[in-house]
Amino acid sequence: MENLINYDFIKNYIEDLTPETDDFMKSLEIFAYYNHVPIITKDTRRFLQIFLKILKPKKILEVGTAIGYSAITFAKILPEARITTIEIEEEMFDLAYKNIKKAGCSDRINQILDDARNVLPFLETTYDFIFMDAAKGQYTEYYEPVKRLLSPGGVLMSDNILFKGMVANEELVPRNKRAIVKDLMDFNETLFKDPDFETSFIPMGDGVALSIKKG
Structure with a gap:
């Protein structure tokens, strides 16, 4: 219990110190909150702002657009980068299209409406940074195509891999979440055992x- 309390205090402390986004991005955060659309957390966004400035990727692939929050974040951090983002749900795709246009990023973000499993095997370019934030139950299906598309020295960032701690404690897993x-x-396990990758998990x-x- 003490560890959980400490974690909550630490999380809140870090979030309180994290700078706020601009008014437009804040409006997307509010929309996501009230419409139950998953977007990256405050601390993840801040991490990306620092990490991507260090990595300086020129070509980015995102699997899972949702309302376009992450793609717009990438575009704001890296004005020279070209971003391709894949979304399966038409409603989300349309919302993202409007948001990306409002953000003034349409010329640098290429949207694809389709199941990533249909798209990834046929993409021919390689990417310096790939952000995977789509259906968690399909991560293993995305893995090999995504690996092929990542440049040597490139970084794959996979979100939500702890799934509220359920991966570490089977007692926390409700029956309807067991497959995911x-x-x-x-x-x-595949990530850690793959000799072609060096992987670290961040809580x-x-x-x-x-x-x-x-490579």
Whole structure:
């Protein structure tokens, strides 16, 4: 219990110190909150602002656009980067299209409306940074196509890999989440065992994995 209390205090402390976004991004955060649309957490956003400035990727691939919050964040951090983002739900795709246009990023963000499993095998370019934040139960299916698309020295960032801690404690897993959690556990193990990657897990947000492709 003490560890949980300490964690909550630490999380709140860090979030209180984290600078706020601009008014437009704040409006997206409010929309996401009230409409139950998952977007990156405050601490993950701040991490990306620092990490991407260090990495300086020129080409970014995102699997899972939602309302466009992450893609716009990438575009704001890296004005020279080109971003491709894939979304399966038409409603989310349309919302993201409007948001990306309002943000003035349409010329740098290429949206694709389709199931990522249909798209990834046919993409021909390679990317310096790939952000995976789509259906958690399909991460293992995305893995090999995404790995192929990542440049040597590039970084794969996989979001929500701890799934509210359920991957670490089976007692926390409700029956209707067992398949998703099992898939995530398999994915996490694959990441760590893959000799082509160096991977580290960060207990930030709902957990992120950073994987550097060797080569």
